[in-house]
Amino acid sequence: MKKLLFIFSVILLYTNISFSQSDSKTNSDTVKYQTDEVVISGTRTEKKLIDIPYPVDLISKKDFEYSRNLGINDVLGTTPGLFLQSRYGNHDVRISIRGFGSRSNTGIRGVRILQDGIPESEPDGQTRIEAIDFNALGSIEVVRGNASALYTNAPGGVINFISDIKFYKPFVWSFNEFGEFGMKKNSLKFGLASNSLRFMSTFTYTNYDGYRVHSNEYQKIFNSSLEAEVGRNSNIGILTNFVSGAIRLPGSLTLTQYTTDPLQANPTDKSRDAKRDSKKGRLAVRYNTMFGKTLNNLIEATGYIAIKDFDRTAKTYRLFSRYGLGGSFRYVNKSQIGDRDNEFSVGGDVFYQTGPIEEYENIGGTRGDILLGVTDETITNGGAYFSNQISIVRGKLDFLFTGRYDNVGFIVDNRLNGVRSASRSFSKFTPKFAFNYKLTPYAAIYTSFGLGFDTPAFNELDNYPLSSDGNKAAINPDLNAQTSTNFEIGTKGNFVNHGGKWFKDNLYELVFYRLNIENEIVPFVVSNTTYFRNAAKSNRTGIEFGLTTNITGGLKLKTAYNYSDFKYDSYTALIVDINGISTTNDYSGNIAPSVPKHYLSSDLSYEYNFTKNVTGFAKFNYTYVEGMFTDDGNSAKTESYILLNSGLGMEVSLDNFSIIANAGLGNITDKKYVAFININADPDKSVVNRAYYESGAPKNFYAGINLGYIFR
Numbered sequence: 001m002k003k004l005l006f007i008f009s010v011i012l013l014y015t016n017i018s019f020s021q022s023d024s025k026t027n028s029d030t031v032k033y034q035t036d037e038v039v040i041s042g043t044r045t046e047k048k049l050i051d052i053p054y055p056v057d058l059i060s061k062k063d064f065e066y067s068r069n070l071g072i073n074d075v076l077g078t079t080p081g082l083f084l085q086s087r088y089g090n091h092d093v094r095i096s097i098r099g100f101g102s103r104s105n106t107g108i109r110g111v112r113i114l115q116d117g118i119p120e121s122e123p124d125g126q127t128r129i130e131a132i133d134f135n136a137l138g139s140i141e142v143v144r145g146n147a148s149a150l151y152t153n154a155p156g157g158v159i160n161f162i163s164d165i166k167f168y169k170p171f172v173w174s175f176n177e178f179g180e181f182g183m184k185k186n187s188l189k190f191g192l193a194s195n196s197l198r199f200m201s202t203f204t205y206t207n208y209d210g211y212r213v214h215s216n217e218y219q220k221i222f223n224s225s226l227e228a229e230v231g232r233n234s235n236i237g238i239l240t241n242f243v244s245g246a247i248r249l250p251g252s253l254t255l256t257q258y259t260t261d262p263l264q265a266n267p268t269d270k271s272r273d274a275k276r277d278s279k280k281g282r283l284a285v286r287y288n289t290m291f292g293k294t295l296n297n298l299i300e301a302t303g304y305i306a307i308k309d310f311d312r313t314a315k316t317y318r319l320f321s322r323y324g325l326g327g328s329f330r331y332v333n334k335s336q337i338g339d340r341d342n343e344f345s346v347g348g349d350v351f352y353q354t355g356p357i358e359e360y361e362n363i364g365g366t367r368g369d370i371l372l373g374v375t376d377e378t379i380t381n382g383g384a385y386f387s388n389q390i391s392i393v394r395g396k397l398d399f400l401f402t403g404r405y406d407n408v409g410f411i412v413d414n415r416l417n418g419v420r421s422a423s424r425s426f427s428k429f430t431p432k433f434a435f436n437y438k439l440t441p442y443a444a445i446y447t448s449f450g451l452g453f454d455t456p457a458f459n460e461l462d463n464y465p466l467s468s469d470g471n472k473a474a475i476n477p478d479l480n481a482q483t484s485t486n487f488e489i490g491t492k493g494n495f496v497n498h499g500g501k502w503f504k505d506n507l508y509e510l511v512f513y514r515l516n517i518e519n520e521i522v523p524f525v526v527s528n529t530t531y532f533r534n535a536a537k538s539n540r541t542g543i544e545f546g547l548t549t550n551i552t553g554g555l556k557l558k559t560a561y562n563y564s565d566f567k568y569d570s571y572t573a574l575i576v577d578i579n580g581i582s583t584t585n586d587y588s589g590n591i592a593p594s595v596p597k598h599y600l601s602s603d604l605s606y607e608y609n610f611t612k613n614v615t616g617f618a619k620f621n622y623t624y625v626e627g628m629f630t631d632d633g634n635s636a637k638t639e640s641y642i643l644l645n646s647g648l649g650m651e652v653s654l655d656n657f658s659i660i661a662n663a664g665l666g667n668i669t670d671k672k673y674v675a676f677i678n679i680n681a682d683p684d685k686s687v688v689n690r691a692y693y694e695s696g697a698p699k700n701f702y703a704g705i706n707l708g709y710i711f712r
Contacts, residue, residue: 123381
């Protein structure tokens, strides 16, 4: 640990001294620096990248314009600090930031997901992102590391998907992709613009047979964004999304099944016709206004309603209905205290969600007639935060202090058996302190310390036979929230090599972090059924490095590297077999599963202007993932793997008309690899009979053609 921190400190010091010397030789008046210009909103206030004292990344639509955009891993794959495990496409992708989210075997946990600042995450922190259409996006913001001082259930960070609403001319685009395994994706996007109004809408249809047996899916997505001026300094926005689709689930495989045929379906899941059929939508209205002599005050209020119908077949056939009502408010004041710049903000969020769950027999994927259970589940989520950033040394040193109080409540009523009603609530105040020091106007070092807070999800609160109340209530009375302490130190900047032919424009970031987690929520098994409890204390040490550099001309390199050393300090695991016999295992000192110790992803791209109207593009991706443990007991480990991907594209612009054609080859070497680990599966079975493994896509070809017209 000390050796690692020393090496990091030397790299940090050397890097910033070099960049500072390079900058001192430049004329800052003639240089456009990305860190000085880019403004981020996912931090609850609009800040320049260089002024934010923690890791933040901005991905523009240009970064994935020529890529296959089937899953989120196609869009965010080369982002420092992120590790993405996609199962079959966009559904059930596992997003892990600093280990948070790696434990989720379905959906996203520990990372707050937003669309235009509005939560896609449910009040308990679970998220599925089917409603996000990549063709509707203008950019993506990624806030890495503990964001609990700003958002509910965000110990790993925040990802904000931002609609493509910053345009000034009406347009229409048709996006068309196709590829192997029956992949077809068609999208229509149009925008209207005037002096005081902008409206953008997309409709996308996707049909994908899938590369595994019993993994076909389809979905229809509608997104729209309207932004209108309603006063000199006031705006109103109306944002909607809706998705309807279904996906069949092939399930996880045992080692024998995976070795024999990695593309087969788990026989049990296939016989049950395991699938998800979902419909969900949201309507949001946002108002913001700026006022004051220098427009240094901002008030913003957002309200939204959400609905979701969700059918899931597994051991039983379950029907979920969800109705949600939420809102947020923020006030921002930018002023001076003496001659020091000061920015203060305060705000809050509320989210109420309720609805019934009906459970029936599952007869080969068909709902049976026998009603097994009916429950009403309600989640309430309320929180308030404040933030203040002041310049201690003008233009050099800033101090940031943020804090948030959250209360998350759960209520369940069993309508088939009314005596099993219960409620639980979790609350905590999570502060964060940070310093940001600018070595130059375009390079900074920063450090932060804060507390993290992550409540259980509703499905993790199921009661079990050996709980303290003997399984009388419908909610586990013993499971508590997971908490963490978070420290990081890092550096980021943008430097330009003037007068040189090579490496002229360079954007970098290097971060060291240390986390300590108390009451870590871990799964355990009673009679072949998985429940959750607080059983572990762990520490996580890591380094994240990112570099984007213009090597020469149109040749560009973007690379991301993660080092993750995640261990359990203390962990006693409990297993109760079908005969009621319990055993305990000591996992203290073990490595956390489903997180590679070393992860590297690099994109090498080249852009060339053949003529004024014709531009060519080529891209090559290299990804290395070290082998990962499959369970807390470290009883099995996947093999390390390297993936190679390539793509070509060309854009032709003729007056108002544009054509973009692209094609690519994924997994060029046809590497057989485990893309998703179903961690801690069936721990009461022998290692070879545990269904941990889900295969990644074999070699596959894709192509697309996009047609656009801009009205001038």
